[in-house]
Amino acid sequence: xxxxxxxxxxxLAGAMCAAPVMANGPATPSEAAPAMxxxxxxxxxxxxxxxxxxxQKSLTLQAVFGSPSLNGRAPMGLKLSPDxxxxxxxxxxxxxxxxxxxxxxxxxxxxxxxxVDSKKVGTGSALSEEEKMQRERxxxxxxxxxxxxxxxxxGRFILVPLDGDLYLKVPNGGSARLTNxxxxxxxxxxxxxxxxxxxxxxxxxFVGTVSGxxxxxxxxxxxxxxxxxxxxxxxxxxxxxxxxxSWGTAEFVAQEEMxxxxxxxxxxxxxxIAVQRTDEAPVGIVTRAAIGADGTTVYNQRYPAxxxxxxLVELYVMKPDGSARVQVDLGSxxxxxxxxxxxxxxxxxxxxxxxxxxxxxxxxxxxxPATGASNIVFTEKAWKEQSWLNLSNVxxxxxxxxxxxxxERDGFGHLYTYKSGKFTQLTKGPWVVHGVVGVDQKQGVVxxxxxxxxxxxKQLYRVSLKGGKVEQLTExxxxxxxVMDGAASRIIVTRSNVNQPPQTYLADKDGTxxxxxxxxxxxxxxxxxxxxxxHQPTTFGTITAAxxxxxxxxxxxxxxxxxxxxxxxxxxxxxxxxxQRVTNQWKGALPQFLVDQGYIFFELDNRGMSGRGKAxxxxxxxxxxxxxxxDQLAGVDYVKTLPDVxxxxxxxxxxxxxxxxxxxxxxxxxxxFAAGVSGAPVTDWKLYDTHYTERYLGDPNAVDVSYxxxxxxxxxxxxxxxxxxxxxxxDDNVVLDNATxxxxxxxxxxxxxxxxxxxxxxxxxxxSMAHSYKMTLQFFDRALDAVDxxxxxxxxxxx
Numbered sequence: 001x002x003x004x005x006x007x008x009x010x011x012l013a014g015a016m017c018a019a020p021v022m023a024n025g026p027a028t029p030s031e032a033a034p035a036m037x038x039x040x041x042x043x044x045x046x047x048x049x050x051x052x053x054x055x056q057k058s059l060t061l062q063a064v065f066g067s068p069s070l071n072g073r074a075p076m077g078l079k080l081s082p083d084x085x086x087x088x089x090x091x092x093x094x095x096x097x098x099x100x101x102x103x104x105x106x107x108x109x110x111x112x113x114x115x116v117d118s119k120k121v122g123t124g125s126a127l128s129e130e131e132k133m134q135r136e137r138x139x140x141x142x143x144x145x146x147x148x149x150x151x152x153x154x155g156r157f158i159l160v161p162l163d164g165d166l167y168l169k170v171p172n173g174g175s176a177r178l179t180n181x182x183x184x185x186x187x188x189x190x191x192x193x194x195x196x197x198x199x200x201x202x203x204x205x206f207v208g209t210v211s212g213x214x215x216x217x218x219x220x221x222x223x224x225x226x227x228x229x230x231x232x233x234x235x236x237x238x239x240x241x242x243x244x245x246s247w248g249t250a251e252f253v254a255q256e257e258m259x260x261x262x263x264x265x266x267x268x269x270x271x272x273i274a275v276q277r278t279d280e281a282p283v284g285i286v287t288r289a290a291i292g293a294d295g296t297t298v299y300n301q302r303y304p305a306x307x308x309x310x311x312l313v314e315l316y317v318m319k320p321d322g323s324a325r326v327q328v329d330l331g332s333x334x335x336x337x338x339x340x341x342x343x344x345x346x347x348x349x350x351x352x353x354x355x356x357x358x359x360x361x362x363x364x365x366x367x368x369p370a371t372g373a374s375n376i377v378f379t380e381k382a383w384k385e386q387s388w389l390n391l392s393n394v395x396x397x398x399x400x401x402x403x404x405x406x407x408e409r410d411g412f413g414h415l416y417t418y419k420s421g422k423f424t425q426l427t428k429g430p431w432v433v434h435g436v437v438g439v440d441q442k443q444g445v446v447x448x449x450x451x452x453x454x455x456x457x458k459q460l461y462r463v464s465l466k467g468g469k470v471e472q473l474t475e476x477x478x479x480x481x482x483v484m485d486g487a488a489s490r491i492i493v494t495r496s497n498v499n500q501p502p503q504t505y506l507a508d509k510d511g512t513x514x515x516x517x518x519x520x521x522x523x524x525x526x527x528x529x530x531x532x533x534x535h536q537p538t539t540f541g542t543i544t545a546a547x548x549x550x551x552x553x554x555x556x557x558x559x560x561x562x563x564x565x566x567x568x569x570x571x572x573x574x575x576x577x578x579x580q581r582v583t584n585q586w587k588g589a590l591p592q593f594l595v596d597q598g599y600i601f602f603e604l605d606n607r608g609m610s611g612r613g614k615a616x617x618x619x620x621x622x623x624x625x626x627x628x629x630x631d632q633l634a635g636v637d638y639v640k641t642l643p644d645v646x647x648x649x650x651x652x653x654x655x656x657x658x659x660x661x662x663x664x665x666x667x668x669x670x671x672x673f674a675a676g677v678s679g680a681p682v683t684d685w686k687l688y689d690t691h692y693t694e695r696y697l698g699d700p701n702a703v704d705v706s707y708x709x710x711x712x713x714x715x716x717x718x719x720x721x722x723x724x725x726x727x728x729x730x731d732d733n734v735v736l737d738n739a740t741x742x743x744x745x746x747x748x749x750x751x752x753x754x755x756x757x758x759x760x761x762x763x764x765x766x767x768s769m770a771h772s773y774k775m776t777l778q779f780f781d782r783a784l785d786a787v788d789x790x791x792x793x794x795x796x797x798x799x
Contacts, residue, residue, distance in 0.1 A: 058596065068527045121160075153192055185201055191320070192268045196208065252304065274350055328372045348369075351364060398417070503520045538556050567599065573658050597777065604632060607619045633668075666720075677780075684707075687741075731762050
């Protein structure tokens with residue numbers, strides 16, 4: 001029997017190393033060790049894992065993308081029950097990695113048990129096309145079973161959407177089926193006081209009551225004889241004659257680009273419900289042919305392309321039965337975005353964030369729910385003229401009348417409070433607050449995540465609501481996510497780093513770990529254990545951009561061998577705004593698999609990406625495809641200086657915005673890359689949606705030159721290096737027209753390239769990524785073989 005001895009120490013990565021890097025196998029602190037223990041406890045030099053290690057294997061694409069997940073047990077949707085006795089989460093089934101069930105853990109004993117088995121409770125009915133697309137926009141399109149749930153505020157019930165219907169679950173009892181309809185229920189919710197449940201069906205909002213439901217004990221309800229509530233939910237929004245009008249759902253750009261997935265909001269006292277009314281009549285139609293293996297379904301999708309009209313959005317407030325309906329005064333300009341909607345803690349005021357079409361102005365409106373009358377509380381402006389406003393989910397009304405707010409007015413995203421015309425800054429410095437986790441008003445403290453210590457890690461902090469010293473609550477060396485209960489008394493922390501898959505623990509309000517929820521130890525039982533011998537360390541480093549900005553990268557090298565042969569480089573990129581990729585968090589097994597194939601894996605975050613402040617983001621303003629290209633090429637220039645790199649064998653890979661960037665790199669730097677893969681690329685920014693594209697490039701009707709210069713079509717004739725284009729044929733985000741446009745143009749030019757189209761697949765190619773990587777590797781193999789053939793021919797000529 002063999003045991004694995006794991007050394008845990010910082011790797012020396014040379015002068016370019018930006019942060020300490022941990023070697024194979026992270027530490028596994030004891031149960032009693034607090035999250036902020038001394039270094040001697042949390043960073044031991046040697047950790048002995050007592051479990052026998054399984055026989056080692058080579059990574060395969062089937063293992064990387066298959067089931068069980070090599071990430072180990074990584075629960076989703078973590079929440080604390082209102083009384084703090086249970087931690088609930090969604091977990092994949094052991095036999096079906098993409099199907100989620102609802103689980104619970106007793107916070108006192110650590111006992112785990114399944115609350116809802118998605119196969120026993122669900123009907124197996126197919127989802128509506130609308131719900132499928134909504135899941136795609138929430139980036140959970142590949143999951144099935146239970147993908148979301150909600151506790152009632154009193155903790156008596158859990159609302160569980162499943163297979164297009166709604167169920168109520170008692171944590172220690174039975175279930176009740178709330179709906180039984182062939183039509184799907186979208187955006188389900190429980191009202192804050194727990195008296196009502198609500199959902200959207202066929203473009204209308206329905207409300208039902210749960211106040212009479214008292215007994216769902218196992219004796220009263222069995223899984224075979226599930227209770228069905230008497231009566232039907234009531235439609236509270238008026239019928240509409242036009243098919244383009246809907247109530248209670250967020251319009252496409254709100255879901256895809258604004259991080260707003262719902263279109264209605266309950267008041268805290270259950271007295272009112274604010275509901276969005278959307279008319280898509282002005283929006284242009286894109287005929288989306290969802291080409292599948294068994295045929296083609298044509299969808300006439302309303303898609304607001306850049307420079308074209310958006311949906312007309314109105315906001316109404318009504319009582320739970322639909323009476324006393326009033327329209328909210330959003331102003332005379334209808335060409336605006338309904339960015340955010342919030343209720344004050346006492347339910348007496350509705351707050352609305354109204355964003356201008358050019359996204360340089362954001363007004364906070366205070367609305368009287370009884371009349372719909374509104375007034376501007378304050379206005380937020382872009383910090384510079386050649387910039388834009390990023391939206392945030394930070395908003396909270398405090399008992400003393402202040403508003404908790406997030407702003408980039410000093411060039412970095414920080415926390416503020418506002419009252420009576422005055423902003424007070426709570427956090428400050430050349431770093432970014434990511435989001436608020438909880439607010440303890442009794443203690444006067446706000447908990448939040450940010451990157452004060454280093455841009456490549458996220459930590460949990462707290463600060464007084466009066467400002468002052470910022471206190472770090474989580475451990476350096478990890479990327480941390482956190483959620484809290486409503487009273488901000490306990491914290492659920494999920495952390496990982498490049499050598500440790502996600503771990504989740506329950507902590508008190510000081511950050512001290514109470515118990516593991518999922519330790520996810522890399523021991524002999526972990527699904528990644530058979531591949532640990534080939535796991536290679538990740539090094540982080542920096543280079544300098546043309547304007548002096550620091551650019552962070554990470555790199556994974558294959559194990560050294562005695563041959564001294566130079567290696568090919570897999571240069572991966574995203575490159576677009578709103579995303580950060582160079583982070584000290586678990587990257588999954590895919591980069592390690594690519595390293596096993598002999599590649600040096602390299603990824604760099606260029607200017608325009610997030611997490612670094614406005615001065616780092618703003619260079620792409622009206623100039624997409626410029627600084628990103630320059631920074632990625634600077635990264636390639638650096639990589640070429642490394643002694644183990646073959647400078648003629650650098651390939652480049654990107655998806656979505658990264659796919660666009662692959663095209664721009666090949667156009668602007670012919671001969672630099674041995675080959676490139678462009679996955680689901682935007683090729684013509686006039687085909688992409690309003691809220692995203694106009695934020696960075698402006699209105700094409702006013703600044704068409706920025707679209708011409710940033711597009712990937714007009715200079716596509718300059719592509720001479722091997723190119724593979726991949727696209728899902730049912731993509732509703734980056735529509736297939738983007739691929740067909742550049743395909744047609746390159747064919748007309750007589751350019752040779754390869755393409756792989758996936759019938760029935762949307763933007764994420766759910767279920768087909770293993771196949772796409774197999775094709776990509778074979779494509780790159782042919783390109784690298786061609787480099788060798790060229791060298792051989794040149795050598796023969798010299799001989």
